[in-house]
Amino acid sequence: MRLNVKDHQRVDEILASFRYTSYKWIDPQQIIVAQWVRMKCMFGCGEYGHGGACPPNTPSVAECERFFKEYTDAVILHFAGRMNKPEDRHAWSAKINAKLVKLERAVFLAGFERAFLLFMDSCCFCKECTGKRETCDQPRMARPSPEAMAVDVYATVRRFGFQINVRTDYDQKMDRFAFLMVS
């Protein structure tokens, strides 16, 4: 059953307490899951097999699709960043992702037991990721990104009016998106 206005207000208050302002409520049934996203993980991404919260440590594309179908209410949060050096991205993402785990917990404790957060980048908590769920250094903290869950982030966020473009250089503004599955 979809959340009511009061529920949304409660989550909005939590988001405000974390000082998140750039976000939108969405209908999770509009999230686009695609096989090509997984192919991009498997071929072309250096983190495949090296990220404890990245494929192949995430569910199959069909299971990802099923996961999103189980939700009626979600929030997309937007984060913009500009890196001086490519190496800076790791620390930037780790800091934001650590705060997002706290947000997920706060929403869960407010009574939304299905709350689940998808990071705005790969996990990034450790300098050297162990590459496996079984040996993950912070298994209670690590979460997959939307891309690792086979979400076509470009098409999905555009659907909800966010701007996103392919970057051609590292010093360009980067738009990243986290998904908070609420109920």
Ligand code: SF4
């Ligand atoms: S917490 Fe560390 S080991 Fe676990 S997925 Fe994240 S970076 Fe990898």
